[in-house]
Amino acid sequence: MRHKIALIPGDGIGKEVVPAAARVLDAVGKKFGFDFEWTAFDWSCETYARTGRMMPEDGLDQLRAFASIFLGAVGFPGVPDHVSLWGLLIPIRRGFHQYINLRPVRLLKGVKSPLAGRGPADIDMLIVRENNEGEYSEIGGRLYKGAPEEMAVQQAIFTRKGCDRVMRFAFEQALKRRQHVTSATKSNGIIHSMPYWDERFAAMAKAYPSVKTAQYHIDILTAHFVQHPDWFDVVVGSNLFGDILSDLGPAIAGSIGIAPGGNINPEKEYPSMFEPVHGSAPDIAGKNVANPIAQIWTGAMMLEHLGHPDAAKAVVAAIERVVEEARTVTRDLGGKASTTEAAEAVAALL
Ligand code: NAD
Ligand code: IPM
Ligand code: MN
Numbered sequence: 001m002r003h004k005i006a007l008i009p010g011d012g013i014g015k016e017v018v019p020a021a022a023r024v025l026d027a028v029g030k031k032f033g034f035d036f037e038w039t040a041f042d043w044s045c046e047t048y049a050r051t052g053r054m055m056p057e058d059g060l061d062q063l064r065a066f067a068s069i070f071l072g073a074v075g076f077p078g079v080p081d082h083v084s085l086w087g088l089l090i091p092i093r094r095g096f097h098q099y100i101n102l103r104p105v106r107l108l109k110g111v112k113s114p115l116a117g118r119g120p121a122d123i124d125m126l127i128v129r130e131n132n133e134g135e136y137s138e139i140g141g142r143l144y145k146g147a148p149e150e151m152a153v154q155q156a157i158f159t160r161k162g163c164d165r166v167m168r169f170a171f172e173q174a175l176k177r178r179q180h181v182t183s184a185t186k187s188n189g190i191i192h193s194m195p196y197w198d199e200r201f202a203a204m205a206k207a208y209p210s211v212k213t214a215q216y217h218i219d220i221l222t223a224h225f226v227q228h229p230d231w232f233d234v235v236v237g238s239n240l241f242g243d244i245l246s247d248l249g250p251a252i253a254g255s256i257g258i259a260p261g262g263n264i265n266p267e268k269e270y271p272s273m274f275e276p277v278h279g280s281a282p283d284i285a286g287k288n289v290a291n292p293i294a295q296i297w298t299g300a301m302m303l304e305h306l307g308h309p310d311a312a313k314a315v316v317a318a319i320e321r322v323v324e325e326a327r328t329v330t331r332d333l334g335g336k337a338s339t340t341e342a343a344e345a346v347a348a349l350l
Pocket of ligand 1: 076085275
């Protein structure tokens with residue numbers, strides 16, 4: 001069996017971790033009897049500098065036929081972030097109805113959490129982030145540019161369809177886990193959208209009587225992540241709140257360098273896109289020191305999506321072993337290994 005995958009390394013460390021992770025996926029494919037046909041796209045800030053576009057006008061049409069998209073990171077100094085991200089990453093998430101951003105957070109054995117006294121049993125959660133609407137909307141604009149009356153308006157969008165589908169997905173995940181869903185809200189300060197979010201959450205909870213629920217305003221929720229990470233199983237949040245929580249989660253789990261993610265179109269009407277939580281890390285780009293594990297683990301999520309749960313488990317098990325042994329890990333995990341060495345250590349176990 002062959003899977004056609006679009007490869008978009010993107011910018012910065014994306015160019016290093018994507019090829020390293022693709023080699024690991026080739027290795028696991030060999031073991032489990034499938035392979036990949038990779039088609040690379042050089043869409044990036046460099047391409048923007050050359051052509052004035054992050055991707056061609058028909059970019060989404062070019063991606064449409066692939067089984068999945070495997071992406072590194074987008075954004076680099078020199079191109080404003082809103083230009084690069086709204087020219088590539090966000091149009092794909094939106095155009096392909098990847099309305100779930102799935103971001104598991106686990107403290108792996110052998111990794112030291114910055115939280116004193118916490119071990120793997122304390123940090124094991126799944127962040128389910130709304131990925132198509134919410135605070136990330138194109139609706140708005142500027143008035144009186146350059147004048148003292150200058151103003152910017154940014155409209156947040158919360159639809160019943162958008163809230164319900166991400167919440168339903170979160171409850172379904174909880175059924176497969178520890179049967180608990182926490183909702184991130186801010187219905188004390190945000191008067192329209194967040195009370196509506198809470199209302200939809202309460203309605204969805206009724207349909208899942210076996211699942212226990214909690215909800216916290218985002219401010220204290222960030223504190224609870226630090227002080228009580230063991231309270232959380234599945235956490236569902238709007239686009240912005242989910243974004244923030246999914247950097248905080250990996251931070252308490254030791255490193256953003258191991259945090260995987262998937263932009264999922266659950267109906268499989270469009271390709272899903274697998275991309276780690278981290279960005280292009282300009283501060284360490286080009287040095288072969290970035291941790292490739294986030295990208296490799298992201299690859300395991302793609303394997304799961306493509307119908308290879310056993311291969312996915314094998315990749316995660318190999319990651320767990322390499323991290324626990326700590327001989328071939330990158331510097332964010334306290335080691336000295338290069339990107340390529342760390343990825344090879346994972347591949348060698350497959
Ligand atoms: P970042 O995730 O790129 O980096 C934050 C910090 O984490 C940096 O110190 C970096 O060195 C470190 N880090 C990140 N990944 C690492 C890895 N694999 N191994 C070791 N250390 C790692 O976030 P940022 O600095 O806010 O963003 C940089 C650029 O990336 C910006 O242009 C931003 O818009 C973009 N970005 C893109 C994505 C994406 O494409 N999905 C996600 C986040 C940020
Ligand atoms: C992420 C990133 C993106 C987001 C940015 C780069 C637009 O932070 O994937 O978490 O906010 O979705
Ligand atoms: Mn983010």
